[in-house]
Amino acid sequence: MPENPKYSFVVPAYNEEKNITLLYERIISLMNHYKDSWEIIFINDGSIDKTIEVLHKLAEKDKNVKYINLSRNFGHQAALSAGLKFASGEAVISMDCDLQDPPEVIQQMIEKWHKGNHIVYARRQNFRKDNIIKRLGSKIYYRIMGKFTRIDIPKNVGDFRLADKKVLAEINQMPEHSRYLRGMVAWTGFKHDFVDYKRPDRQKGESNYTLGKLAKLGMDGVFNFSMLPLRIGFLLGLISTISGFGLLLYQIFDVLINGVYYHLYKWLVVILFIFMGFMFMLFWIIGEYIGKIYDDVRQRPLYVISEMKNFE
Structure with missing residues (x-):
């Protein structure tokens, strides 16, 4: 010094x-x-x-x-x-x-x-x-x-x-x-x-x-120094899959044991929406990382x- x-x-x-x-x-x-x-x-x-x-x-x-x-x-x-x-x-x-x-x-x-x-x-x-x-x-x-x-x-x-x-x-x-x-x-x-x-x-x-600028700064911190968003995508996908199979097994059990009849399309629609939500979220996460890679690849000042x- x-x-x-x-x-x-x-x-x-x-x-x-x-x-x-x-x-x-x-x-x-x-x-x-x-x-x-x-x-x-x-x-x-x-x-x-x-x-x-x-x-x-x-x-x-x-x-x-x-x-x-x-x-x-x-x-x-x-x-x-x-x-x-x-x-x-x-x-x-x-x-x-x-x-x-x-x-x-x-x-x-x-x-x-x-x-x-x-x-x-x-x-x-x-x-x-x-x-x-x-x-x-x-x-x-x-x-x-x-x-x-x-x-x-x-x-x-x-x-x-x-x-x-x-x-x-x-x-x-x-x-x-x-x-x-x-x-x-x-x-x-x-x-x-x-x-x-x-x-x-x-x-x-x-x-x-502004609140928007603070949110952007926070997102930069999370995406630049954490793999959490990718892990959240995996976790949500796992939860969606387990939930879908759980609902399907519940319906099968109810039909076989209790004789209750369910319209299959009702469950399919619910499961479809779950997976669609998961896919959109996953695409957003991947898009954030790709966008940051794109910013660096462009090499603009x-x-x-x-x-x-x-x-x-």
Whole structure:
């Protein structure tokens, strides 16, 4: 570890004109305690407000502020990946722009990094005031990921973390287009630790992570790091088959023992619908995996950059 390491802050931004300057000032206040060099890399992910204008003014005033302007909205994980690729620090701190990832926590993260941890996660100790659907979905998601994934993805952490350049070197060479950085970072297996904190409410603006985006992120995590969907398809197929044979045997038993007559077509229709439902679900699961393979085979870039500022 260098005596005076460089720190990189990587911050995706989508319609965050009201929060960028506030975050910048709080990071400046934090880094005034260190003699080390640093940079802040903002990634404008196709914002439709004045985000890029605010970033341009900051970058003109402070050469430590750099920005990547994407040609359109490519999504949070793609934008974050762009920033990680161009980060030059020995330690890279990724965080959101909404001030719900408080910069003051970073000091503790840096201390734990200096103790030999390659990854330091910021772990939430409280939960946001989300609606019941989001909270329930989050609990179900973490339970599924904890039991059925092939790696140990920490609970109650987002993309607020510190990772050193050894970790980033592995992340940046991963080719997949369907990015789930929480899982990718955990997959590297490097020594890690946690800093617990209470997440504050968003101060300005509205959350850009809709329920649909959260669902997509969760699905990317499940499909990229778990064989659970395929196993569910097999389990449902097995249940459908056993149920079909069970109904058929029950009917035969009732006819032979009790003399009750059943129209066979009634049972055939039920069994047919069971198998049709199973087949449609299985096709959907297979389609998800094929779609992800197709995305990688096309080899399209993960994002398109229209402008970069203050990069050497």
